[in-house]
Amino acid sequence: MASTPKRPLVKGPLQPPQPQLNSKSYTQKPASKEEVFTTSGKEKSISVVEFNSRAVEQPFLDPSIMQKRIEAEKQWKAEQEKSSKAEGNSQGR
Numbered sequence: 001m002a003s004t005p006k007r008p009l010v011k012g013p014l015q016p017p018q019p020q021l022n023s024k025s026y027t028q029k030p031a032s033k034e035e036v037f038t039t040s041g042k043e044k045s046i047s048v049v050e051f052n053s054r055a056v057e058q059p060f061l062d063p064s065i066m067q068k069r070i071e072a073e074k075q076w077k078a079e080q081e082k083s084s085k086a087e088g089n090s091q092g093r
Helices: 063-092
Strands: none
Touching: none
């Protein structure tokens, strides 16, 4: 089935694919195997992140909701005190 093309290819005849380079960067050529680079460990400081799997997750709490709940609790306590005082005054008579 491989026949000669009816039209000539614009870029010339087909070529085998180029071998892939195992490089970390596509902008820099890979270093040769004979080259050795040394660096001091003082150049970069890496922050340590501690992870504790036993720590209980804390849900996100909206401060405005917390303030509303605190105000509602204060109002409820004030109403309870008023009703207990009113009951105490009516029983004392």
